Amino acid sequence: MKKDLIHITTVLAFAGASAIVGAQETIKLVNVLELSGPIATAGTNYRNGVELAVKEINAAGGVLGRKFETVTLDGQSNAGISKAMAQRAVDMGAFAVIGPTLSGAMVVSAAETRRAEIPNFTGAAAASITQQGNPYVIRTNFTQATSMPKVARYIKDDLKANSVDIIWINTDFGKGGRDEFLRAAQKFGLKIGADISSDQNQVDFSSAVLKAKQSNSDVLFVYTNEEESARLARELRKQGYAKPIVGEATIISQKAIELAGDAANGIRGHVALTVDAPTAVMKAFDEKFQREFKVRSDHNGIQGYSVPYIIKAVSEKIGKVDPKAFNAALRDMPLHVKDYPGILVSVKFDKNGDPDHESYIVEIRDGKQVVLQTLPPNNPF
């Protein structure tokens, strides 16, 4: 029995082992991102983007003479763990916390960074995150409330559709997007046909596709994670679904295209950020990312890459490296690509931390996103 107790104490002592303490001069960025679990694709891409930008900035001399240092903690796509990791990031003395991407996890961990008054970047898309009055949240992604009206308008005006079916994933992400889409569709006078929910990690989409076929609306709108989107795309082609398929961010992402193969061709959708954007900086980023990671980046990688450059741009503009001053100055400050190419797209964050920038309607052709339209920012700056 005594031995048992010794075992217990040893293991508990392990837990007490303290974390890494960095040198004073570096600017510490702590990624609390999903490297495992259902949304590991998003988290890993985001992390890769951050690392690439940090490498470049450090090689070019850093920010006001100080270099970036990054630490990545796996939030495991789990809110309870992400909260612990956000606390650890605070304990480490982070300048900024990057992530989580999972909306539920972000809500919990943002409470920790807020308490410590540390800027918290996130790619999470649920509208509620920036609506809770947390002054330290900075979103690098469009909220669903921003992007869904753009999708609905495109379906109504450009595809001349009157009715639409929806296949969505029943998670906070999917449910939030579906609710916003329904609101937008109603506003534009689109009739909703079949409203089909699916599960995270769902493998068989045959009945979902069958329902959509039987409903026979003019367009199918798909809002599931990347991996489910690819499976769904294959099933749609298998059953010979012939109506236009439209998505937002995920089904037209690089990862979904890679997994879906030819089945992705012809799918259209709205993306806030794409490596196929017709600009020189994005093209350069695309090449660098491919050279480094052997795959093309999706919108998460672009967001991750822009974060260190945004910190650099704002810090140099205000002349100091200070998390609180950075957080205050960032809001309502227009940042233009011509001055700061690393940010990849001209952007302005509002008081809530939501970004405004141009976005794109794309179509997948031969496994690549082809930009059909460039949509202007909601409030040009």
Add this chain to the structure above:
Amino acid sequence: MSARRHLAGLAVVLAALVIVALFLKRSDVYLLTLWAVYLMATMGLNLTAGYAGQMSLGQAAFFGIGAYIAALLLKASWPFLAVLPVAAIVCFVVGIVVGFPALRVQHHYLAFATLGFNVLAYLAMRNEEAITGGTFGISGIPRPTLFGVDLGGHLAYWYWTLGSLVVLGGLLWWLLRSPWGRAFTALRDNPIRAESLGINITAYTLLAFAIGAACAGIAGVYYASLVEFIEPGPFHFSTSLMMLLAVIVGGSGRFYGPALGTAIVILLPEFLRGSSVPWLKFMQVWYLAFFGIAVIVLMIWLPGGLLSLRERLDRKGGPQ
């Protein structure tokens, strides 16, 4: 080992837990609290699976029921101490309702029946949006203030959870040494003989299952208040598997088994990946793979769990 030595050992461990927390960072205290919370649930599961021999894969469902009851009632300004018995009683009753038909089948079949219950409970948490908030979950769950003491701070909440854990542990210890506890082990080891001695098998298995469920419900209350946010994810049946793993790795049917097993399942992965020891640095990337392999090796070499290590060594070293 004498009772006095046992108590002295336990006191040393508890004192260490109290003192060590003073020197730990917020995140480590949080993980320690998470360990204590899961331990409440795995101690209950140990009663069901380890002592009464009923393989249950539904513990996370009861954990979730407790957490949702806590979230709803605490947000409605119920006092924490009133929420605890409500969660425990509801889980106990649900345990009896689920257990009554489910316990007609045993072992593997019971595992599947309880797994089915867990899946149903998960779907209810996700789809009954009006009550549970669906996939958006419930946020802003308050931490309690008891007798004028605010338990919102990380240390205060840790001491409160640790104290509660000791009380719960004490109750289970007493239960296991009562005639009831002896009846549980009797029906695990030889149900026919137990029945012939006048033990009502159905009643006692049901009781063990429902008490185990109540422990999970209590753990759920502490969990909701600890994380301050809940959504259906943590109550997926994979958590039930994790809890069963903790019981088996530690040593099922041994009182301190879950304490060790839960530490390994909850704390060890975090330690491995948070490690700053140079030769452990590669663990930051490989910790999940390492953890998986370690569990497999352990189960082959020590099927009785870590606490059977000494017996295993004695058997090897001593006369055959």
